[in-house]
Amino acid sequence: MTAVKFAKHQRCLASILLVLLTGKAWALDAASLNTLAAGEVNKKIAVVEQLVNAGDAAALPVLEALSTGTLYTTETGAVVIVTPAAALDALTGKPAAVEPLEKISINNRLRQHLNTAIAALRLAAPDRALRLAAAMELQKSAGDALLPLIERRLQQEQDAEIKSLLRNVQANLRLRAPERELRLQAVKDLARNPSNHIKSLLLARIENGADGKPAEPDAEVRQAIHSAVAAIDRELKKVEYLSHLFSGLSLGSILLLAALGLAITFGLMGIINMAHGELLMIGAYATYVVQILFKHYWPGAFDGYLLAAVPVSFITAALVGMALERSVIRHLYGRPLETLLATWGISLLLIQTVRVMFGAQNVAVDNPSWMSGAWTVTPGLVLPYNRIAIIFFALFVVALVWVLLNRTRLGLYLRAVTQNRNMAACMGIPTPKVDLLAFGLGSGIAGLGGCALSQIGNVGPELGQSYIVDSFMVVVLGGVGQLAGTIVAALGLGEINKFLEPYAGAVLGKIIILVMIIIFIQKRPQGLFALKGRSAES
């Protein structure tokens, strides 16, 4: 794998070489070439620096060849670059007829200089990736002498990311400038672009060196550096906080999607559905099937498959849920513990059925291309598109549930039935039908949750099992029958989880949360948003 890649890279490099060697004017003279080939190390380094300072792009192939060990001397004393296709004369760029004799070896010191030099020259390369890599390389290794070159390149560079990298390099170099004003300016520039790298650069300037004195001689500049570091720290903290906040929000919206269906079936209807997790799983598999169909029959529209998968997963899970309600759950109304056991049995059946149909292994669900990638807010804050999409999707589902419960006849009936079943029946509400539809709705919402989960994690027969405990915790914590409670509980749990993780680790964090929930329920058995009163207690 890597070997193949490497070979490909080499070939690519060779073709660039050919173009460069044949097309451009030749500035590298024979004397410097000879020094590179046979001189002593210090002289070689001097030549390399000279070539870079001249900004001579034409020297790049030779330096690269020297660095990769493809620069050879011949019997005649000429220097050639050996490519997989042919040996090229290093001076003329024409194919050389002579056999290469001896590889020109380099030591580590020279290699370092070479790397920097190559990076500096590559800043002018037309390929963005090459320039980016070069700018990154220079972050680590640029020397004072490169400053003029980098400032030149800064003026020509168009790409924002590369520009910001170069600016870092420039500022870093200017930190060492002899003029005090330049250094002060550099500190200010650096503080505007906070990262751990910059912070350590700045710190290096004020830490006491081997001679017991800080590298920065001027007290005022040192003071500026101190406050710059403090500002960077604040900024970094803020970024860290924001990224926790985001991942907490992301986890919270996932929990919310997993639990919303349960908030209807368990929260409102009081049905303990242990197969809820499997309804999530069914939604995820429905998405998988839609994806396969798109790939197979309509690959051009693949990016749109999610639009089709959303209703399909809703309907599939809703149908399965309604079948369950009709066949099993209906007969167990008013016997919650029996319902719990029977629905657990259902979950086993569903898991095994999916295993038989799709295999026991996880299946791959690909993100549509618009959901892959990430939004880089700052270098420290990268928000993956699929997570952002899920947060919005959760919002959409919450709105959907809210509208269904509060703005439709089904919702009205459902609320009536849950408050007083007998009275509702007397008013002519068809309670069995309402039960069926409401359970179908809850199951369908679970299906939507599954569709969302398929975009961020593995899809396998056991998918539901990993969410069932969490989902119940969210609903119980939020308070039974309270949509708002469910939302607060899900987002709260997500945030607490993510803010605990850095201190306690993922597993321990989860355990701490479970323990906290257990303790919380001891204190408030009715959940966050409790209904108080005589009827609520009996």
Next chain:
Amino acid sequence: MRRVMELYGTQGWLTLGGAALLFMVIIPLLNLALPPEHVFHVPDHIVALMGKIMCYAIVALAMDLIWGYTGILSLGHGLFFALGGYAMGMYLMRAIGREGMYGSDLPDFMVFLDWKELPWYWLGSDHFGFALLLVILAPGLLALVFGYFAFRSRVKGVYFAIITQALTFAFMLLFFRNETGFGGNNGFTDFKRILGFPLANPSTKVALFITTAFTLLAVLLLCRFIVCSKLGRVLTAIRDAESRLMFSGYDPLHYKLFVWTLSAVLCGIAGALYVPQVGIINPSEMSPANSIEIAVWVALGGRGSLAGAILGAGLVNGAKSWLTVAFPDIWLYFLGLLFILTTLFIPKGVIGLIGQLRGRPK
């Protein structure tokens, strides 16, 4: 003593004596004394299976006590079983001595983690007596503390069930971690001997089998004593009308706590008997699925009937060991249907069914 004699009628005692004779004398003899090719020889794997099922039967009795009689469904009994098993496993790990893969005094997994000494909670685990104490204390104390808080705040019904499920889930995650010090994913295994007797010896195995049978008998009699006493009637009263009982001057908290803790301890004992016979204990014993399966044993056998609990444990686990080998794909279907059909059609379990067939209202 008179009250013990009153626990069963003549027929009951005869049945019980017969069963005791069969499991404590006849089966061990048929296994040890007869050559393997003999018609009446009981093969080793059957003895091992029966030993395992008897451990499950103890768990089923414990579950019946708390669920069948008191009406509190626990989805965390697998946790107590596993804790008892881990307590015994710690002793068995220490009893390996230096015969482990690394030849160290420490259990292999600790050497593997590059630990230099035993964590404090392993102290004393090399004494068998201490291990027995731990078998009782670990599940007992956890149940006592957890139960106190749960029952005091009157967490009931499905809420209690869900919290116990979360509890066992949390412990499973905890025990999966290597840092917890109980062998992580792999748990404990490769035991060598118990009290100096090699576990691979047929006679050691049979001795463990007889011990299990004896314990099962003792647990059965204890449970019978409890459910026949006024305490038993209070427990069913909690199940049927807790508020009435409270206004009659009983504090349900104490009763629930007693039976809940006792039930947990019985599970712990079962786990301790299970581990040396099966030779392994790992965190998957704490998975919610395991705990909920216990409920279906009792539901199938018959809630509120001790014989039913034992019967249910035997039926489900017998079927499991046969089906998972013969038709592995069928097993989950079978178990799933068992859950559904039992709750839908035979709420009183097989025992209730037998009672109905005999025309005796129970």
Next chain:
Amino acid sequence: MNAAAAPEESAIRRPVPDGQAWRDTILYLDGVSVSFDGFKALNNLSLVIEEGELRCVIGPNGAGKTTMMDVITGKTRPDQGEVFFDGETDLTKLTEPEIAHAGIGRKFQRPTVFENHTVFENLELALKTDKSVWHSLFARLSSEQYGRIAETLALINLTGQAHKRAGLLSHGQKQWLEIGMLLMQQPKLLLVDEPVAGMTEEETERTGELLQGLAGAHSIVVVEHDMKFVSRIAHKVTVLHEGRVLAEGPMEKVQNDERVIEVYLGR
């Protein structure tokens, strides 16, 4: 340590008009308020029941009758106000079982008995005795206790059904069994919620006699809707409305009270 401080403190808190009246008081509620999510189920309710009294409490739905019972038996804690029993006992500090031990028995609105136990076992469970776990585990009935159960069985007319499952009794029989269970507790105060609901005329009459026979030796508070029944047994009636006492006095006086007629009797 608290023992020394307690009498003094309660002496300040308790407004006792004169010693004689206090000694005869079995139940004392003053300024009790309970609210559920803003709804005031009890609103500054004050009530005094004397020893040996048979008091009927009436009032329309939502007047706070059941909540009042809940407060007295410890099921609901009042937001404000004092509840004292038998002089010394502060009921707001006790749990339900402790209140039962102190001598208050309660019959629920819907007859609540242990349906899977026999009638005899129901009475046995209610029997006044040590109700700790250990005692229950080893308890056996003494012949004196047998005698008391038999007596009560006769009183509630269920001797013939002693070994029948309570769940199989008729509605009226369950009501009686529940009253019998209260008696087994030997309470000083009985709280009886709708004792004749669902009873036949004859059963109602017997129940009235039973309660009247118990008054004197016990104090009884009866909550009832059946006006005929109330006027037959009651000496004194309290009318609750919107969580407070609307009127109190003999039946005739209450029946003629303008406000009572308006909210309840007037229809």
